[in-house]
Amino acid sequence: MRVLITNLHFSYNSGSEVVVELLADGLRRAGHTPMLLAADLGRQAFAARERGHIVVDRVTAIPAQPDIIHAQHATVALAAFAAFPDVPAVFSCHSAVFEVEAPRPHPQIRRWIAVDNLCRDKCLSRGVPSEHLSVIHNAVDLERFARRAALPQRPARALLLTKNTGHHDAVGEACAGAGIALDALGPAVGKVSTELERELRAYDLVFATARMALEAAAVGCAVIVCDGRGFAGMLTSANLQHWRSMNFGVGLLTRPTTAEVVRHAIDRYDADDAGAVTDMVRADASLEAFVARHLAVYTRALADPPGDIAACRAATAAWIEELAPTPTDRAWRTVAREAMGVQTEPWADLFADAEKRVQQELHRHAEEMNRLSVETAARVANDLTARIDVRLDELRRAEAETQHALAEIARSSQWLSAKFEMAEQRLGAVIEAAKQQLEISISLAEQRLRARVNDAEERLHALSEARLQSGLWARACRLWRKAIPYAVRKPLWDLRQRLLGRGPA
Template sequence: MVGCETDRRRHLRVLITNLFVSRNSGTEVVVELLADGLRGAGHQTMVLAPTLGDMADRMRRRGHHVADRIAEIVEKPDIIHGQHLTPCLTALARFPDVPAVFSCHSAFFEIEAPMHHPQIRRWIAVDEACKAKCLSRGVPADRLDLIYNAVDLHRFKPRLPLPSRPARALLLTKNFEHQQAVREACSKSNIALDEVGPATERFSHQLEKDLPEYDIVFATARMALEAAAVGCSVVVCDARGFAGLLDTANMEAWRRMNLGVGLLTRPTTVENLMEAISRFDAGDAAKVCAYFREVADVSHFVQEHLKAYNQAIQAQTNTTADERSLATARWIEEIGVSVAPRRWAHIVKEVHGWQVSPDQTALVELLQSNTKTLESNVASLVELGEQVKAIGPEIAKPILDASASLDRVAQDSQARLHRIDDELSRLSNFVNEIKRLYNGMIPLFIRRMFLRVRRRG
């Protein structure tokens, strides 16, 4: 019997959960990479994700069972690999006697933050920031594994040697606020730029074929890792911030942070981008490529996950069915939609960009305040226009008067220009306040819709 049990564990049936399997985001690529690796090692995989797309179809064509409804998962798994709280909860509730591991891919989003449950016997963090997040939420250190992201080296093959100076660049991004800075930096550096990612509405299903065409890639996290493994020079940045050029001096430390948000300590400005571009070094980028191809191979990644799975399966627990059902009910209390502003409210905001249950009185007061500000600044704008029109004649008149002092003219003109500058500063502050109000009141997904419509127009 022991031999049979050991053999069963060698060939596991793994249920992986994720919010979506649709458009090649970071966690989606992890799902695909892990599922492919597990199947290649002889294990059976099932994927549960409430949002599916082209990526799910591609996985199905390769033999994976991908479903968006738990009823479609008919075979009982040996282990649940939970990513994202809501689909993980669904799997835990459906299979209450199946052990689980929970993988944290973000140190900032509540949808990724660990919650305790008797079925979850081990946790996985993808970088040091996620590890700290897990520990801060009470995850026992002896049940927490640090497994860095990997790259499918069979897909992402090394490119030809880089040129002495970069000619083509690729921006890989899911946010758009830094796009203009990257465009300007590349333009000033005489580098042709292409853009791919959710923020651009342009997607690539064959990034492994696209990357070798570029000398510099602007990206973070998994996209930066894949670009480095191909041999591109990588500038780690996005709209959240700027880290700099990935090189041999920082590659080990930056890998421990998943080339992610924990490194983005400076703003993504044209100046910072151009400084990074100026440090382009083909030889150093080749060494970075060799390093990541050595340490980020998918086979080690899969083995580390299998080790965590088997430890979770073998862990001795004394919990009862009642304790497990109580834990599940507590999860529902936290992440199920209710009037109480619990964790579900943070998750809704993260996933959809919605402001949940705004205070109506405060909202009205804010609108009234900004209406008054608008009226005041419109009046200032009219007054400013009159002042600008008056500058010409008032400056010209003293000049025509031979007795006028040129110094007096200069001083008078300077004073008026200072007043105009003050008015422009007030108007600039007003515009910034309107922008803040717009961002606070209009949900993120609606703002993105506006952006797409404007681009198409």
């Protein structure tokens, strides 16, 4: 059976990407032909190709018509539906939070899969028929994630697997108090491992959520389920079945992660019970069982009667209307923010607004200086010029930092927003410092000050014009065009032109 699997990314070894690779490995071992379609390919995709997998980022590069489409993420699934309108599909929901993961009605989709109970409820709330919905929990490649030696009676080393940062201090404080050495891995600390199965065997205790918690338990580590979103507690043989049905995820994180609750969880460490958890996970979460459950769903989907071709075309058009960028406030805006960090206002407008605020502040300082005397005009004018130069340097650094962030916008929109905010804070701090200096400064000649301020405004304007014409801006534009599809860029550019009074491009 040829199975086309779609996913937004195949690059970062994140949750759904690991599932895609795991499913593809299992299908190939079972004698089937998986084909992976992802809009964003990276190191993980290239490594999969080297292992013999078919991995493409364009539907035109798919080497053969699939027998079934395993759809994940609406935007990439839409391309597969349009390319193969007569191929039945199964849609898999991996998150109850993100709109790009949400199930949408389409006659081509004959069956749905949810990875946990929250995703099941999400599917039902979107009108998925319960009789066509299956829950298939995550699995582990037990050959790859081999079992470690028996745990010691007291944990000596702990590993924090993290995609967010709100709980780091609490976990660190609790481990330090218990005399446990703590290491950290994950995007939140800028350290990602492609050999997690090897890393895990060196640790007694792991702090994680979702499939990382499942993998740690399969290896034989004691697991405390928590992250920056909240805290669940120590995974035990008593709560394993329920927690696995929730995918060790956000539905269990009902308390804030504090040092106190982490200490209490560490006190519940039980090497024998952790071993029992590992026995249960390895008995129920094998890759072979995972693949068999998917193949059973595929078989039922292939046996279901096909949807009406006119209804399929109408549904595909409806998906395009929702997911293609338009001036209308539809699902595409939410999906764009989730997938690429795209904001509703162009970055050029944000820069223009920041420059405008700086100019207004300079004008305000000029009006204050008009009231000062001329006795020490030269000294204060030189001081003001130096401070204006500092402000300009700060603006150049902020611009350079933000230009760099534009190249990373698809992967780190949150980081970019923080960086821009830091730049504005630094500008604000410089302006405030200048204000305090001006308040204690004495006498500045009106004519000399006006000349200096006008010169600063002209230099600032020239800097803005030079920036737009520089090679650096051109390279950033090329990166912008490469990272952001034209269909997203065009309406944003038109909006910028209108705001600047230049009319549509």
